Amino acid sequence: MTIDKSEYLIKRHNKVYEVVIGLEVHAQVTSNSKLFSSSSTKFGAEPNTQVSLVDAAFPGMLPVINEFCVKQAIKTGIGLRAQINKRSVFDRKNYFYADLPQGYQISQFKYPIVGEGTVILDMQDGQKEVGIERLHLEQDAGKSIHDMDPQNTLVDLNRSGVALMEIVSKPDLRTPNEVSVYIKKLRSIMRYLGTCDGNMQEGSLRADVNVSVRLKDTKKLGTRCEIKNVNSIKFMQMAIDYEANRQVDLIEEGKSIDQETRLFDTKKNETRSMRSKEDAHDYRYFPDPDLLPLEVNDEFINELKLTIPELPDDKKKRFIEEFKLTPYEATILVSDIETSKYFEEVIAKMGKNQDIKLAVNWITGELFAVLNNKNLEISQSPISAKNLAKLVNLIKNGTISGKIGKTIFELMMDGDKDPQIIVEEKGLKQESDPKALEALIDKIINENQEKAIEYKNGKEKLFGFFVGQAMKISGGKANPQLINEILKKKL
Ligand code: ADP
Numbered sequence: 001m002t003i004d005k006s007e008y009l010i011k012r013h014n015k016v017y018e019v020v021i022g023l024e025v026h027a028q029v030t031s032n033s034k035l036f037s038s039s040s041t042k043f044g045a046e047p048n049t050q051v052s053l054v055d056a057a058f059p060g061m062l063p064v065i066n067e068f069c070v071k072q073a074i075k076t077g078i079g080l081r082a083q084i085n086k087r088s089v090f091d092r093k094n095y096f097y098a099d100l101p102q103g104y105q106i107s108q109f110k111y112p113i114v115g116e117g118t119v120i121l122d123m124q125d126g127q128k129e130v131g132i133e134r135l136h137l138e139q140d141a142g143k144s145i146h147d148m149d150p151q152n153t154l155v156d157l158n159r160s161g162v163a164l165m166e167i168v169s170k171p172d173l174r175t176p177n178e179v180s181v182y183i184k185k186l187r188s189i190m191r192y193l194g195t196c197d198g199n200m201q202e203g204s205l206r207a208d209v210n211v212s213v214r215l216k217d218t219k220k221l222g223t224r225c226e227i228k229n230v231n232s233i234k235f236m237q238m239a240i241d242y243e244a245n246r247q248v249d250l251i252e253e254g255k256s257i258d259q260e261t262r263l264f265d266t267k268k269n270e271t272r273s274m275r276s277k278e279d280a281h282d283y284r285y286f287p288d289p290d291l292l293p294l295e296v297n298d299e300f301i302n303e304l305k306l307t308i309p310e311l312p313d314d315k316k317k318r319f320i321e322e323f324k325l326t327p328y329e330a331t332i333l334v335s336d337i338e339t340s341k342y343f344e345e346v347i348a349k350m351g352k353n354q355d356i357k358l359a360v361n362w363i364t365g366e367l368f369a370v371l372n373n374k375n376l377e378i379s380q381s382p383i384s385a386k387n388l389a390k391l392v393n394l395i396k397n398g399t400i401s402g403k404i405g406k407t408i409f410e411l412m413m414d415g416d417k418d419p420q421i422i423v424e425e426k427g428l429k430q431e432s433d434p435k436a437l438e439a440l441i442d443k444i445i446n447e448n449q450e451k452a453i454e455y456k457n458g459k460e461k462l463f464g465f466f467v468g469q470a471m472k473i474s475g476g477k478a479n480p481q482l483i484n485e486i487l488k489k490k491l
Pocket residue numbers: 020021022023024168169170171172210211212221222223224226
């Protein structure tokens with residue numbers, strides 16, 4: 001498998017195939033109540049406890065559009081730099097399934113609320129634009145549970161009627177890695193906006209993955225297969241890799257690809273045919289007679305624009321200009337809104353004479369490692385931005401060495417301790433008094449006369465030995481820069 005390569009091509013018998021991918025992402029709208037009813041959307045409730053008569057499709061019940069969900073969709077559209085459509089229409093998408101009591105899903109077909117837009121991907125070798133085809137609002141179905149009762153399938157309607165945004169990309173993605181970056185970017189934008197929490201474990205973000213292959217440098221798109229409802233980035237990547245290779249093998253055998261809907265089997269790590277691909281007309285879409293077309297005016301849209309926070313692309317640009325970060329550092333620090341807040345708080349708390357590079361290194365190095373290890377979000381960081389700023393300043397102004405900084409960092413994790421207090425309590429202040437250091441070095445040279453002579457005779461490697469001794473005897477507190485200078489002078 002060649003999943004993380006930036007150039008992802010499939011080679012067979014001197015032929016080179018390119019993979020084309022388009023995603024239909026289903027993002028659950030962050031909202032306390034459902035799209036057409038006032039039932040709660042809270043995750044993890046007992047089955048069938050959050051179901052109104054509308055969600056259960058009792059006869060005669062009428063849907064009422066939730067204005068908050070409409071605002072969320074428009075805000076997301078703005079975040080995707082997309083066309084906001086002032087008039088959109090809800091349609092019925094008709095199909096039968098036990099977890100769909102209405103017998104149809106209310107969705108938007110011809111006239112979605114959001115039209116074309118763009119998402120920018122920050123790749124290692126520069127930026128890539130991915131086109132957004134549309135974003136529409138629709139309801140989620142209930143959930144069929146097949147593995148709790150050996151005889152029966154159980155149905156939980158808590159999800160029934162929950163608002164989803166379906167975000168359809170153009171077939172602009174070319175590699176599993178781009179897919180990963182794309183999903184993360186979408187999620188980041190929606191988290192900044194507060195329109196979808198992006199929690200894939202809870203099913204708030206899932207995608208139908210469309211895959212086709214074609215000979216490299218040809219224009220015409222190949223026939224696509226659609227892999228339904230994949231709920232992790234890793235599975236998306238594995239599914240694409242399997243599916244693209246399957247399609248190339250078929251073509252190489254002289255067979256053709258059937259346009260079909262497939263399923264990714266996470267245990268066998270392969271895609272399997274579910275059904276031949278349905279066409280829109282199979283669903284008998286028609287405008288829902290219970291709902292008026294949805295109309296919004298400029299004023300409504302402009303008011304929402306005022307609520308849009310600084311989004312990752314703008315923040316990245318500002319971080320590069322204002323803090324002289326590299327694009328790479330800026331990308332990491334803006335990828336998650338909480339991380340960017342933490343970083344900015346550290347900068348603010350460092351005050352004048354700040355060493356931003358050093359702060360970046362501590363955040364993306366030590367702090368990220370700890371969060372990763374303990375599986376914590378940055379909002380749960382055991383070390384506050386304020387105290388990390390203090391630690392960086394202590395290193396910057398020479399009170400402690402970077403090495404001692406690491407020791408102190410460990411100690412800070414116990415109850416977010418103030419590093420200044422740790423330095424005082426443990427006597428960890430860096431020794432920068434030249435007289436004291438000279439005395440220390442004189443002693444070391446005296447005790448290691450032979451080595452000193454060897455060094456003078458050209459065994460330069462021994463320099464490190466003397467530095468090591470000085471650090472060891474001083475308990476790591478000797479100022480390494482001064483030690484170097486003094487040693488050079490004395491040896
Ligand atoms: P449907 O509902 O029939 O799947 P949509 O228009 O909602 O149709 O979604 C089509 C998705 O498939 C889009 O994300 C689009 O980018 C992608 N797509 C279309 N043609 C191809 C192709 N030849 N190869 C890969 N992806 C494709």
